[in-house]
Amino acid sequence: MTKRGMVAAGAALVGGVPVAAWGLMGQQNYDGLPASELDYAFQPWDIGDGVAAVAGGLALVLAAAGAAVLVRGTLRGAMDGRWWGVLGPLVVLGLMLGVGWRILTAGGIGANIGAGLLIMLGTPVAAGLLLWALALALWLLVERRGHGSGGDMGGISSRGV
Template sequence: MRRHSVPFVLFPLTVATPVAAVWLIPDQTNEAARKLAADGVELDYGIEPVSFGPVADTVIGVVACAVVVICLALLASGTARRTIASAWWGVALSILAVGFFGGFCWRVWTAGGIGANIGAGFMVLMSPFCIGLGLLPGIVGAVFIRRARNQRLSSAAAPETAP
């Protein structure tokens, strides 16, 4: 893997991580609400859950998990062969953290209930802090990548001195 292709590996990781998280995290509707729904009571949703059917949901989830694993394997391969900087793992960890948090937020927001969904409000309040904390490894990784690039460019531009 060339270092120029890393963003092309990170983009599918960015898209697939929240989808995989939504598939891996079960429905957050509590048992009391499920019993009421079974009795015919209509549940309240912050956001209506999206489903393409059980088979399509499974296929989408498995493909998203496979994309995450393949992207991480490509990054690991590039790091092991020393063709990419290990600082890219900070960016990948940020993508994983924020994507997983986004998938978890989606599951909380789409949980059925009776009345207000307090968990959804809590997630809205906590999102800036959790996302900021999740972006921290990516920011640190980006600083190291940029610093290494600037050092490489400055050493290439420096004229050679003859002894």
């Protein structure tokens, strides 16, 4: 498989997970009152539950196909296995985004405590996952470039020497 194919499969995996989580989880409103009488931290999108479930199911299939291509590429040597250290945190971040959006838009009576906790506790975790993925991706790109440009410097890129 080509590099473009691996990148496309990674994009399908990372992009499909938040949509799948959001769509398949469904709106998390308080039971017993109509939606017009509930309080919202953030107003949910005006998308029906059926449409969201179909979008979530399609995204799940897309993410599973992307994961299958990536696993196959890793086993065949077309993808360096260290890239899973980038993809894993991005998948967890996507799952947090999909579920988090449902928590933020849940209708309830009074304050949405889950939304406050998500913002206070989830934001630093999400930032950490994103920074980890970006730093590792950058390191993998620089480290790979360093191998083809000269002598072995013990794992340090020789481009700056």
